[in-house]
Amino acid sequence: MAPTRVGFIGLSKSGWAPRAHLPYLKSSPDYEIVAICNSSVESAREAIKLYELPSSVKAYANPEGKSRPHVILSISNSIKLTNTSDIANDKDVDLVVCSVRVDRHLPTISPSLRAGKDVLVEWPLGKNLAEAEELLALKNVGGVKNAVVDLQARQAPIVRKAKELIEQGKIGSVLSSTWTGAAGTFGAGYGKSYEYLGRREVGGNMVTIHFGHAVDYVQYVLGYGFNEHGAKSVVANRRPILKLLEDDGKTVIEEKHVKTSDDTIFLTGTLSSGIPLSFSLRGDKAFKNTPGLDWRIYGSTGEIRITASGPFLQIGYPDLKLEVYDFESDVLEEVEVGDDLEEVEGPAKNVGRVYRGVGEGENNCTFEDAVERHRLIAGMYRENGIEN
Known part of the structure; x- marks a missing residue:
């Protein structure tokens, strides 16, 4: 069976995501990281290089669906075109993983839910009950099959x-x-x-x-x-x-x-x-x-x-x-x-x-x-x- 293709939002240089998510995703044959979405294309590129991900991994900077093409250098220094915003609509992404601060969950994963993408997001789901209920409603409207919260x-x-x-x-x-x-x-x-x-x-x-x-x-x-x-x-x-x-x-x-x-x-x-x-x-x-x-x-x-x-x-x-x-x-x-x-090891075990x-x-x-x-x-x- 082909691996689940992951678009990861919030894979920074330090913090929870590289400690708890990345070890299992890199070691498991069942998952493949195909896109990174950070605060900037440059930040996404740096994460790809830092964590020795394949040069084919796409770099995005905005998950909210306002597309604008960017020209960036891949790790191999060849020029390639990528889109900084459409991780939600990337047909090569099966699962969107979100590991950003909770007050950014709603704007960050809403586009993926609307697009019907499977989503795995950290707990808390939203910064309060109202946001959590809104994300649940978006999940239902988008017909998302797998919407998972990491209460691991x-x-x-x-x-x-x-x-x-x-x-x-x-x-x-x-x-x-x-x-x-x-x-x-x-x-x-x-x-x-x-x-x-x-x-x-x-x-x-x-x-x-x-x-x-x-x-x-x-x-x-x-x-x-x-x-x-x-x-x-x-x-x-x-x-x-x-x-x-x-x-x-x-x-x-x-x-x-x-x-x-x-x-x-x-x-x-x-x-x-x-x-x-x-x-x-x-x-x-x-x-x-x-x-x-x-x-x-x-x-x-x-x-x-x-x-x-x-x-x-x-x-x-x-x-x-x-x-x-x-x-x-x-x-x-x-x-x-x-x-x-x-x-x-460590926190990667239960997330894994x-x-x-x-x-x-x-x-x-x-x-x-x-x-x-x-x-x-x-x-x-x-x-x-x-x-x-």
Whole structure:
């Protein structure tokens, strides 16, 4: 079978895309990058050269459909004509992958959805519920077959193992669950590269990213949605003033930088599955010598505990641990999780599993699923009197 031809929007010199997407796309025979769309043709060309992609890869600069031809030099220094805007209408592109800042998702992937192209986009889907719903509507109007959101923690072996153990009755009937995490960010200061995380209006912050990823994998294991009583939440910005630092983490740019996004999140309720859930996430690092994530799933005959340095199970940590405590035997067992994707490392593993699933006809997270996660967050904002 011919590989899926990928047009990648946002393959920069550094950041998430080259760390998490590129390793699997380059190593898998099931995918082939055929086009790069960056902020400029020159930037796209630089990415093609930097990541040693074939000289046949097209360089684009604008995904929004206003075509204008450019003359550029390919890597082999031969002159060729390319179009800076029509990645959405490029007949050689089967799948458009978008890895840009969330407030740019709507203008960036709308042309591809209108053109009926398959799309894989990072979570959050939009910068708020309204944008997410608009993208879902565009997907439906365009008749897009595969519209995937990269909530990739569902693919993490440790998450799937926890779900499997519960379904096998390893801890009997699940009675309740508690999740406690420290985000690692939003202590006394943060680096300028992540300053946008401190602006709620951008849409990428601790509520949407940290909480959004975590509550999704918790519900993947325990059941989506809440019962008729709904959930109660607290969302608060308890550190509205932080230091803005250079990316070295030491040099102060601004002593009193205003932060508008939130750093304290509590959520309690009973899931539609009948399982009571208590969820607590705060900013800053964890208490010394304690895990940054402590997730307990309490059952009638035992308990599952998942711990890690931080809450991002979609990225993974070297100290990830899944333990099962059997009440009757008083035995504590560390469960081997395994690795079914050894060819890539770090954050590329779970993103790679998403791509593998797409290739096998499994949509990790649909636009419809993502809109439901956005509705939960929008409801939490409303409950706490926060405009979004």
